[in-house]
Amino acid sequence: MKLLCEGLDLSNAILKVIKAISSKTPNEILECIKLTAKGDYLTLLATDTEIAIEKTIRAEILEEGECLVQGKLFNELVKKLEDEQIELSLDGNALKVRYSESEGLIQTKELEDFPVINKNISENSFTMSQKDFKELINMTAFSCSQDDGRPILKGCKIEVEEGRVVCVALDGFRLAVCKKDLAHSTGTFSAIVPSRTLVEITRLLERDEDMVTVVIQKNMLMVEVSSTVLISRLLEGEYLNYKQIVPGEFLTRVRVSKNQLLSSIERAAIVARGMKNLIKFDVKEGNLNISANSELGKVEENVLINLEGKDVVIAFNSKYLTDILRVVEEEYVYLHFNSSIAPCVIKPFNGDNYLYLILPIRINNN
Numbered sequence: 001m002k003l004l005c006e007g008l009d010l011s012n013a014i015l016k017v018i019k020a021i022s023s024k025t026p027n028e029i030l031e032c033i034k035l036t037a038k039g040d041y042l043t044l045l046a047t048d049t050e051i052a053i054e055k056t057i058r059a060e061i062l063e064e065g066e067c068l069v070q071g072k073l074f075n076e077l078v079k080k081l082e083d084e085q086i087e088l089s090l091d092g093n094a095l096k097v098r099y100s101e102s103e104g105l106i107q108t109k110e111l112e113d114f115p116v117i118n119k120n121i122s123e124n125s126f127t128m129s130q131k132d133f134k135e136l137i138n139m140t141a142f143s144c145s146q147d148d149g150r151p152i153l154k155g156c157k158i159e160v161e162e163g164r165v166v167c168v169a170l171d172g173f174r175l176a177v178c179k180k181d182l183a184h185s186t187g188t189f190s191a192i193v194p195s196r197t198l199v200e201i202t203r204l205l206e207r208d209e210d211m212v213t214v215v216i217q218k219n220m221l222m223v224e225v226s227s228t229v230l231i232s233r234l235l236e237g238e239y240l241n242y243k244q245i246v247p248g249e250f251l252t253r254v255r256v257s258k259n260q261l262l263s264s265i266e267r268a269a270i271v272a273r274g275m276k277n278l279i280k281f282d283v284k285e286g287n288l289n290i291s292a293n294s295e296l297g298k299v300e301e302n303v304l305i306n307l308e309g310k311d312v313v314i315a316f317n318s319k320y321l322t323d324i325l326r327v328v329e330e331e332y333v334y335l336h337f338n339s340s341i342a343p344c345v346i347k348p349f350n351g352d353n354y355l356y357l358i359l360p361i362r363i364n365n366n
Contacts, residue, residue, distance in 0.1 A: 001065025002089040003037045005057060007081040007099070013044050013055040014075045016228055019200055021071045022048035029113045033074060035088070035095075036066040042088075045117065046071060051197055052117045054229040062089075068109040069095050077104060117231060123217035126160050126185040130225075131208035136167045137198045139178040139327045139354055144195040145171035155192040155235040157242075158214075160185050168242050169195065174320050175242055175357040183211060191216050192239055197232040204228055246345060246357055250336040252309035254283060255349065258333050261288075262325040264301035268292040269318035271299045278361055279318045283337070284311050292318070314340045315361040324356045 014033065022030040025048065034045040042059040045052065067090055077097060078086070087098040094105040128136075137156070145153035150172070159166040160182070169176045204225045205212060215222045219234045268279045274294030282289040283305070290301040314337060324346060325333075332349040340363070346356040 001035070001037045001067060002063035002087070003042055003059045003061045004085060004087050005042055005059040007078065007084040007086050009057045010042075010086060011075075011078045011082045013042075013057050014071075014078055016055045016204070017044045017046040017053045018071050018075055019203075020046040020048055020051050020053040020230075028070075029068070029109060029115075031071055032068045032109050032114065033071040034066065034068050034111070034114055037061045037088075038064050047115055047117060049115055050194070050233050051200065052115075052231045053200070054117070054231075056227045065090060066111060067095055068111050068114055069106050070109070074106060077106070118220070119222065119229065119231065121215050121217040121220050121222040121231070123215075124160070124186050124189045125213055125215040126165055127183045127211050127213045128165065128180060129183070129208065130205040130210050130212050132180040133212050133214075134202045134205055134208075136165065136178050136180045137202050140167045140169040140176040141195040141198055142323050142327075143169040143171055143174050143176035143356075147171070152192060152235055152237040152239060154196075155194045156198055157190060157192050157239045159190045161188055168239075170240060170242060170245075173317070173359050175245060175355075176324070177242065177355040179353050189216065191221065192235040192237070193221055194232060194235060197221065197230070201225075201230055204230065245343075246355065247336075247338060247343065250309070250338055250345070252283065252307070252312050252337040254288065254308075254335040254337070255306040255332055256288060256303060256335060258325055258328055258330060260303050261333075262322065264290045264303050265318055265321050265325070268299045268301055269322065271297045272318050277318045278315055278363075279321075280313065280315045280363065282313050283307065309337075312337045312340060313363075314344065315363045316344070316358055317361060320358045324358075328354070 274296035
């Protein structure tokens with residue numbers, strides 16, 4: 001293998017694929033990047049067996065071939081050579097990196113030990129704008145569980161319906177649902193995708209006006225964007241029926257300014273850190289009183305509201321509320337309540353493109 005390429009192109013490609021390298025593995029092969037020189041291109045590939053990322057760049061191939069190098073070491077060296085033209089060549093069991101009048105050597109690993117990545121994925125697919133896909137994930141993925149004991153909840157359920165996609169995430173304490181229109185789909189299907197995979201896909205999307213196509217087949221997913229291919233395993237198992245969790249009717253509905261509500265909660269949350277992020281809502285006609293009281297201090301805020309229905313006093317983990325309000329872009333939102341121990345449901349002022357549910361914290365109202 002021997003080739004010439006631009007240092008900046010190579011560095012950017014490494015930064016793309018290195019996100020698939022495993023940081024918690026006894027298998028040193030999964031810490032490597034596979035380099036393949038063929039035709040007019042250099043292809044870089046990394047995987048931790050759950051997710052794989054492949055990036056192709058143009059290069060002057062003087063001799064075709066492939067090798068396997070330690071990813072982080074290769075990244076650190078090439079990062080210092082972004083302004084150089086780089087020559088890569090094999091020298092026995094090492095990769096020679098030549099630049100200007102200098103050179104370095106990186107030991108290679110056995111190629112046959114590297115996992116084989118299947119790119120033959122084509123059964124089902126959906127296409128949507130990159131902007132809408134990023135919003136779909138940004139508005140839901142934060143609600144996925146981080147608990148290894150409930151692996152199915154570490155993913156989002158993607159449901160493709162006619163002309164629309166629904167993304168669902170929950171962790172046992174909160175639920176997020178977002179809906180977006182599709183440009184095209186091959187039919188009705190669903191999949192449970194690791195939240196890590198979805199976040200990595202959003203990082204590949206650089207042109208909001210362009211389209212992205214997600215391809216799903218059995219337990220695999222594939223996305224190709226700008227000469228970068230991401231392949232991921234899907235999660236297998238039964239996902240909770242989120243529709244059964246959401247109440248059909250409410251005794252109280254509050255219309256409130258999203259920005260005013262968020263600002264007040266953020267200020268109360270500073271004090272609430274000393275009380276496991278607990279903040280209290282006291283909803284009365286025309287006013288929402290937000291309070292936090294801990295050994296750190298006390299904060300009380302009042303936000304003007306439009307109230308329909310009964311008064312209610314209820315408490316929440318402030319982080320769950322701020323996570324939601326920071327991704328909602330509308331000027332107003334609706335808060336729905338039934339009692340101090342029933343879930344709060346947040347819906348848009350117009351339309352039905354998202355829904356959030358938060359379980360309250362039980363408090364003594366006396």
